[in-house]
Amino acid sequence: MTTIIDVAKRAKVSKSTVSRVVSGNGYVSKESRQKVIEAMEALSYSPNLLARNLQSGATKTIGFLAQGYFDLLGTVLESFISIAKEYNYYVTLYFTDGDKKKEIDALNQMKYKQLDGIFILTRANDWEVIEPYSVYGPIATWHRLDSERIYSSYVDHYSGYYRSLEYLFNRGYEEIGHVLGNPENLNTKARLKAIADFQADMGLAEKKEWIFPAAGHHGNGRIIANHWAKMDLKPTAIAFFTDSVAGEFISELQLLNYSVPKDVAVIGFDNSETSELMHITTIDYSIKQQTENSFIYIYNQLHKQSIPEKKITVRLIERNTVPKK
Template sequence: MSVTIKDVANRANVSPSTVSRVISNNSRISDATKERVRAAMAELNYQPNLIARSLTNKSTKTLGLLLPGSKADLLLNPFFVQAMRGISSYAKEKGYYILFTHADNDEDEVEVLSNLVGSQWVDGIILTTVKDNDRSIAFLQYRKHPFVVIGKPDDEKNTYWVDNDNIKAMYDVVDLLIKKGNKNIGFIGGSHEFKVTKYRLLGYLKALKVNNIKADLNLIYEKDYTEEAAYEATKEMIDYQTPDAIVTTDDLIAFGVQRALLEQGIEDVSLVGFNNTVISQYKKPSISSVDINAEKLGMFAAKLLINQIENIPMETNNYIIDTKLIERDSTK
């Protein structure tokens, strides 16, 4: 015979409703009672029926995580793995599970979200990218479904979001390169439809302007967020002119840039990536990169979402996470 919640209650000398609250990690239950109930559950090898509980409580204790890209390149970008680590860590602490999925394009993204919301599989959703006139954000706002975005949305005041100050982060990088004596600085970023590309490009242009350097449009490329696209963009750039330095909006892009430069035997171009992924320190030469605290971005995104779901009062609807340039061989 299977163990029931009443069996656990009898063993812990509490009511069945108290056991239920302990399973839900209710803050009103004392730590001592929680410990006693959990000990009874362990002794009896009791496993709560989460599906039945979700039907009763109208809560799945599950967060949906939407990632960009097709299944072929899913999770190739280390940023999303780092952000997921922060999301998962905070969610687990609060008793939530993660369901992640992906979408190939904008139309597919809205369809995936529609299925998630309509099926009631998740209590809330985390979007890991933000675009201009973002259809996914508009859909979730229309459906009044709890969500948070990693990135700065158009509607900053009425959306929960977490991001870095991407304009300042890139400005500081380019300004430092100029102070090191670099004048011709190339920029290779992801597609301009993504807000993160837009803001980092603005930081790049601002640094040039402040230092009285005219921007050369032939040194600016906005391609896909892939190593191969960056590799091709770099070859085009050096056919026009070999710059003193190249800044990128992602380490994956920086890897493509470095490959193209090394193939051409070019070793004296400074290079900076973003996200400070583990692989960047093992490249030859090692690549300088801006640490955006991706894990912290994920953690605060999960915090904002769970607070919404649980109706916890919040003083802010957004968090700005600090960045730091980690200098390595590519800028020395």
């Protein structure tokens, strides 16, 4: 089998020169590079990338973990792959289907030097289970998390949600319902605090029956739409924790012969493709910047660098599901 030494001898250059040509790192003169390439072609030399990665301890690959497909996956994955490409990294997608063992198997890929780092979009295991794997490589997530071992690129959902409620109130809506995510998530707890503070600030009565849980994504909007239609005292506006559930809600209401915003105003959260296609008023909290910051953290940890993070902003996008002034 042809080795890097054989290539160096044929090209009449040093072994380190061949190594720099193969890796793409370091300076090599145009003349020497051409000699090495010609020698590689003549000897049919193919670099053993796996062996090289094991020797250097780098795979140039980041794992991207998700339980399965949902509305925002495409947006986040596209952003992550795009910035990874800028820094000459590959991205491997792992669907765990909510299986804790599959997630651990993916995390172990860092231990076995098959991945350099991991980004977690949605998880199956508790953070306490995931944290110890950070000794094998950097781990980042967009979830709100207070951890010294896992990087969290998140926005303050309290201020964003409070702003959405204030927006509805200023358009005459006082009877506001809320569709919230997993009650264990810190973002959900931040939204609950925003609801309580907003009601106190505006002198509104608390109505627990207008808080609808939707821990999952797929199908919950339709369930909530049917529940809302049967209520005797209905909220006249509803704020959703994500656009995909808001979109399902609107679609089901149309089948039930209700109209948005005539019968109920709707505001989402994400500024996803769904909100664009269905013209849903929504809160944009810089998903692209969150994703890029997660990769930058991983890259900085791997290369001992300090590339600055992207600035995250929160803005309200007015569309058609809340009447404009």
